[in-house]
Amino acid sequence: MSEAATNAGTPLVFVEDVHTYYGKSHILHGVTLQVAPGEVVGLLGRNGVGKSTTLKTIMGLVLPSQGRVMLEGTPITGLAPHRLARLGIGYVPEDRRIFRALTVMENLRTGLDRAGVTEEKRKALLEKAFSYFPRLAERRSQAGGTLSGGEQQMLAIARVMMLEPKIILLDEPTEGLMPRMVSQISQIIDVLHKEGVAILLVEQNVPLTLAASQRIYIMEKGVVRHHCAASEIKVDDPLIKQYLGV
Amino acid sequence: MQPVVQFFQSFPLDLLLIQTVNGIVTGLILALVASGLTLIFGIMDVVNFAHGELFMMGAYLGVVVLATTGNFWLALVIAVLMVAILGAALQILTLRPLIGRDPLNTILATFGISLILQNFALWEFGPVSRKIEEPIGSHFTLFYLQYPWYRIVIAVLSIAIIGGFWVFLKFSKFGVWIRATTQDRVMAEAMGIPVGWVYTGVFALGAAMAAASGVLFGPLGSINHTMGLDWVLKAFIVVVVGGMGNLGGSVAAAIFISLLEAYASVWVSPSQAVIVSFVVLILTLLFRPTGLFVATPK
Numbered sequence: 001m002s003e004a005a006t007n008a009g010t011p012l013v014f015v016e017d018v019h020t021y022y023g024k025s026h027i028l029h030g031v032t033l034q035v036a037p038g039e040v041v042g043l044l045g046r047n048g049v050g051k052s053t054t055l056k057t058i059m060g061l062v063l064p065s066q067g068r069v070m071l072e073g074t075p076i077t078g079l080a081p082h083r084l085a086r087l088g089i090g091y092v093p094e095d096r097r098i099f100r101a102l103t104v105m106e107n108l109r110t111g112l113d114r115a116g117v118t119e120e121k122r123k124a125l126l127e128k129a130f131s132y133f134p135r136l137a138e139r140r141s142q143a144g145g146t147l148s149g150g151e152q153q154m155l156a157i158a159r160v161m162m163l164e165p166k167i168i169l170l171d172e173p174t175e176g177l178m179p180r181m182v183s184q185i186s187q188i189i190d191v192l193h194k195e196g197v198a199i200l201l202v203e204q205n206v207p208l209t210l211a212a213s214q215r216i217y218i219m220e221k222g223v224v225r226h227h228c229a230a231s232e233i234k235v236d237d238p239l240i241k242q243y244l245g246v
Numbered sequence: 247m248q249p250v251v252q253f254f255q256s257f258p259l260d261l262l263l264i265q266t267v268n269g270i271v272t273g274l275i276l277a278l279v280a281s282g283l284t285l286i287f288g289i290m291d292v293v294n295f296a297h298g299e300l301f302m303m304g305a306y307l308g309v310v311v312l313a314t315t316g317n318f319w320l321a322l323v324i325a326v327l328m329v330a331i332l333g334a335a336l337q338i339l340t341l342r343p344l345i346g347r348d349p350l351n352t353i354l355a356t357f358g359i360s361l362i363l364q365n366f367a368l369w370e371f372g373p374v375s376r377k378i379e380e381p382i383g384s385h386f387t388l389f390y391l392q393y394p395w396y397r398i399v400i401a402v403l404s405i406a407i408i409g410g411f412w413v414f415l416k417f418s419k420f421g422v423w424i425r426a427t428t429q430d431r432v433m434a435e436a437m438g439i440p441v442g443w444v445y446t447g448v449f450a451l452g453a454a455m456a457a458a459s460g461v462l463f464g465p466l467g468s469i470n471h472t473m474g475l476d477w478v479l480k481a482f483i484v485v486v487v488g489g490m491g492n493l494g495g496s497v498a499a500a501i502f503i504s505l506l507e508a509y510a511s512v513w514v515s516p517s518q519a520v521i522v523s524f525v526v527l528i529l530t531l532l533f534r535p536t537g538l539f540v541a542t543p544k
Contacts, residue, residue, distance in 0.1 A: 059436055085438035097433040099426045110426050110437045113419040163438060 010073045012037045012167055012198050013058060013089075018067035020050075020057050027053045029222040030067065035167060038196040040189060042203060042213035042230060046244060050222040051202040052094055055169040058200070059091045060084045072166075086114065090165030094172045094202075096156040100145030104136050107144050107155055111162030129158040132188060150181035157188060167198040174205050186212055206244065207235050218243045260389040261512050267388065269508030271397045273501035274404035278459040279477050280484040280496040281408055282452035288491025289428045289448045291349060292341060295356040297456050297481065298474025299363035304329050304457025305469045306367055309376045318381035322461045326454045333453025337446045345445070360474075367471035378464035400462045407458055408497060411451075415493075424448060428491070483527045489537025498539055502526075 011034035020028040028050045035041045043051050056062040058069055060081040068077045071087055085091070099107050108129065112122055130137035133154040139147060144155060153173055160168055170189070174182045182205065189199060189212045203209040209216065210230050218226040220243050233239060279301055286294045307325035312318055336359055344351045382399055385392040415421040427434040427444045435441045459477075467473070484503060488495030503523045510519035530538055 061432060061436065080440075080442075081432075081435040082438050082440045085436055091436045093433070093436075097430055099429045099433070101429055102422070102425060106422050106425070109419070109422050110434065110439060113422065114438055159437065 009036070011035060011070075012039075012072060013200070014070040014073075015054065015058060016068050016070070018054070018057055018064045018069065020053055020062050020064045022053075022062075027222055028057065028064070031057075031219070031222070031224055032067075033217050033224055033227070035198050035200050037166065038193065038198050039215065040193050040199045040201060040213045042201050042209035042216040043219065044203070044206065044209060044216055044240075044244060045219035047204075049219045051219055052171055054219070055091065055093075055171050055200065055202060059089060059169060061091075085163055085165075088164075088166035090160035090163050090168040092156045092160050092168060092170050092173060094175065096152045098144040098147075098152050098155050098159065100143065102144055103141050104144060104147070104155055105140045107159050108162050111159050114163075125162055125164070129161055132191065133158050150177050150184075153177060153181070153185065157185075161192075165197060167200060168192065169200050169202075171202045172204060173201075174203065174208060182208065206240060210235060258512060262509065264388055264391060264393075265508040265512055266505065267393070267397075269505035270501060271401045272508070273504030274401045274408075275459050275463050276477070276480055276484060276504055277497040277500035278404045278407060278455055278462075280481040280488070280500050281411065281493055282455035283478070283481045284485045284488065284491055284493060284496040285455075286449055286452040287485065288493075289424060290341070290445050292352045292356065292449075293349070294449075294452065295353065295478070296336070296359035296363060297356075297452070298476075298478030299360045299367075300329055300333060300453045300456040300474075301460040301463075301477050302367060302469075302471065302474035303332065303363060304460030305378070305464045305473065306371055306376070306460075307457070308378055308461035308464050309371075309469060312378060318378070322458065325461050326457045329457030329460075330450040330454035334446050334450040336453075337449035341449065342442065342445070345442075364471050364474075371471065373470070375468035375470040377468060378461070380465040396465060400466075403462060404459070407455065408493075411455070412493070420444075420447065480523060483523050487526055487530045487538055489539045492537060492539055495537055495539030499537075502538075 013035045015031055015033050018028050018031045019026070031050065031054055033041070033043070033054070043054065045051050053062060057064050060076070060079055060083075064077060068075050070076065071084075071089065076084060076087070079087075081091075099110065102110075108126065112125065117125075135151055136154055136158055139151065144152065147155060157170075157173070173185045177185065186208050189201065192199060193212075201209060201213060210233065213230040216228065216230050216233065217224045218239065225243060226239055279297070282300075283294060283297045286292050286297070304325050307328050308321045311321035311324045315321065340355045340359060341352055344355060380394065380396045382394070382396045384395050386395060387393070415424060423434070423439045423444050424447075426437070426439060427441050431441055434444075480503070484496055484500045487503065488497070488499030503526055506522045506526065507519045510522045
């Protein structure tokens with residue numbers, strides 16, 4: 001592993017030797033990774049290697065049988081997902097999972113109606129989201145289920161922004177989107193990064209991941225096989241060919 | 247042509263109108279019972295067999311508070327609050343540990359609660375039926391009948407409670423949480439919504455609605471430890487006919503079935519008229535198993 005890959009100071013999220021099972025299937029075989037505050041980290045690998053399960057384990061949606069997850073140096077393994085959301089972990093799942101029968105505004109409210117959000121902060125957060133995604137402002141009274149795939153992805157990201165997270169776990173945000181939407185998602189990752197939000201990005205789109213991330217982890221069969229700075233690796237690198245088959 | 251004209255001329259129009267009013271009043275109380283049941287099912291996937299006993303506990307608590315304070319409306323409020331607390335406690339103690347288990351477990355648990363509450367009532371209040379005095383004694387004339395104003399008040403109150411509940415679901419923070427949880431429990435949790443407490447709150451709300459209908463119904467019938475059975479049976483029919491988990495559907499189905507029963511009892515005895523609701527249930531299950539007010543999935 002490269003020197004550039006190590007970080008000074010307490011990591012924002014530290015996943016240490018995590019083993020996770022779905023029933024009897026052993027999915028994660030000791031995953032270790034970390035994300036520094038404000039850092040964008042890409043998690044690459046073929047389908048089914050455990051990338052999404054890693055995100056779900058961090059979010060507390062799946063309980064690891066072994067190992068631990070730390071947030072800013074404090075163990076968070078076993079905490080309920082709603083507590084983790086309050087502590088600053090935001091999750092945008094692979095299939096977006098917006099609340100289809102709720103309007104755009106109500107979807108955003110699920111992240112806004114929490115302690116410590118004053119009226120001004122509420123306005124500021126909404127204004128920010130609508131400035132990044134003007135389409136959502138136009139459709140604020142429309143049911144989430146009637147939006148296009150791209151708009152639903154925007155809503156999923158805007159919704160998680162309402163939580164003012166320290167880190168966003170972003171699972172395949174460009175899956176099934178038109179190229180124009182893909183570049184918009186890539187822009188929004190940059191904007192969030194500039195605002196100091198850390199992102200753990202799971203993506204099949206290798207060029208986008210390499211461009212957006214500072215560091216990358218490559219997973220295979222439930223473990224991290226390789227770990228380096230994103231600048232150290234190219235799209236046509238033999239490693240990418242070996243582990244991703246592209 | 248003559249026999250048809252004669253048939254319509256023989257129609258007891260005054261009786262039909264009286265039965266329409268009766269049907270709507272009963273339908274609205276039933277809607278209140280069924281709303282709580284459909285809410286609990288729609289959000290928690292729990293078929294609450296103890297719902298009728300929460301209705302009964304509401305009525306009994308109404309009797310007790312009324313005897314102590316002499317004020318019916320105070321009895322209504324206190325009974326509703328106490329049953330809401332009872333509902334929250336029951337959810338935390340018996341249903342919360344069963345989340346994620348086979349639905350059969352929750353059915354057995356609520357069935358157990360139902361038996362315990364029934365026997366508690368029998369032990370505490372005895373087998374003799376109690377009665378609540380009508381808080382409004384005045385009547386108005388409906389054809390040849392002196393119709394009690396209290397029945398109209400119940401109808402209006404039921405509409406107000408269901409309407410208030412709808413507004414709460416639509417606009418309040420907790421309402422948005424409830425609707426989000428209904429649609430996607432996991433994502434609601436990931437958005438910071440304390441889903442466990444939403445469940446407890448929903449169960450308490452459902453229990454409160456059952457209790458409110460129990461107290462309101464009190465002056466119309468007799469209060470005993472098995473009074474919940476008839477209501478919960480009808481409420482289940484309403485929930486199935488209206489579409490499981492569909493609030494508007496339940497209200498419409500409650501009024502629809504009560505009206506049918508009321509009309510049927512113009513020609514047959516009221517105890518035979520009950521058959522109508524079972525016929526509607528069977529027809530619904532045969533032809534629209536997802537409920538009359540939910541689109542049948544293709």
